[in-house]
Amino acid sequence: MRSAQILYNPTSGLFPVAPAIPSAERALRAAGWAVDSVETRSGEHATELAADAAARGIHAVFAVGGDGTIGQVASGLLGSKTALGILPAGTANVWGKELGMQPFSWIARNALEENATLLADAPIYAVDVGICNQQPFLMWAGLGLDAITVQKIEPRLRFEKFFTVPEYAASIILTATHWRGISLRFWADDEKIEGNYVLAVINNIRHYMGGLTNLSPDAMLDDGLFDLWLFSGKNLGDALRPVFEMWSGKHINSATTRRISFKKLRIEADTAFAVQTDGEPRFDTKVAEISVQTRSLRVLMPPNSLDALSQEPVKGYL
Template structure:
């Protein structure tokens, strides 16, 4: 019998998920899982609990929360035989959007059970994990306006999660009114690019901007490569233009947006800057060193999402 841990974040999302967690146990038991439940107390606790589950040879940790929770749990499972299974219940659920999963809400309360059924009997896959200044990330690591905004608004009161998109948008516009970008030196695989940028973001996935933008349409989760996107500009007008270009897909042909595929990267400035990893604030610095741990994380993902992998494992 496979052993799994349901690890849920009680502070995640717009709606409290605690009362719905036990409803996941039955469909997983029917699929041959022995299940235990644990509640996260903090991001560090989520990482430590996941690491302990890996040490105790659990087959999977089912992470119930948003993208921050996903990244925290993934950090605890790196280079282990314990797989990450995501049951989305956060404010934004970009990892779930990437894989076609529907997140939990009071209007879609049954999604936890449905997503558990989707993942109960799938093959284990392996995906890349990024490291930004030795901090693991599964989705993105960003410098500039997005990181600046995230550092301003996180952690959010649950009230603001109900208006997460307008809250983030309004805060970004407000910050862009007074913050005018950074002079950056960006090395990707040893090649130097210099310029003045509003955003520099390394992405391992296709979606961005809360899932509203397909930033890197051809991104694969296990190809040992990521994309560095550089968005030029120095004003709120530039920030708004980039937002609408990202949503419409015009960034792919814009001369103000540049894509640099890489295996290793370094972003550097003479001024200290904010950093975000997987949509959570990270310790700021005047440099960000980014590299890839190839296929370092085992995951359970819906069968319909295998197109996101270059080399899916098939039993």
């Protein structure tokens, strides 16, 4: 019998998710899984529980929560045969949007059960994971305008999450009024780039800005490459331009935007810069080393996600 563990963050999202966990358990058991559920106490606890499940040979760990929770669980599964199942129940749920999944919410209270049913017999694909100064990330690493904004608004209380989009937009505009960018040097594989940038984003997925924009329309989750997006500038107009260009899709051909695909990236600056990964504030540093761990995480993939995959599904184990 296939074995599963559900790890859920009781503080994720706008509404308590714990009452819906039994419905996900029932859906998996009906599909032939042996399943138990554990409440996480912190991000570190989620990673530890996932790593323990992998060490015990659990076939799949289902992460219930937002993008932060999903990333923390994924960190504990890297390099193992245990698959990650995503049951989005956070605020932005960008990973869920990337995979075409309906997140749990007040108006979608059956979403956990429906998504568990969807994933119960889904194929497993191995996807790429980024490492930034030893911090794994699934979606993006950002520095400049977005990292400073994330630092200002995270962490948030549950009632504050009702105002995520306007709060994020207001914070970006406020930050942009005095942000003049930062002088950065990049080594993307064998190519050196340098300049003054208001924003730099490293991504492995298509969506960005809480899922509101399509940053890399042709990004693949398993091709061994990440994209580096550089937005140059030095003043208020330059700082706001990337936001509006991404909303309209004009950043793709903008004269002030550059896209470079890479496997290894080094970033240096003379002054410390803030870094965020997957929407979580991480650290300030003068040097960031980013590498792509090719196909290092196994994920149960729903049907709507298959156009973002370039390789065949993983054989065996489940």
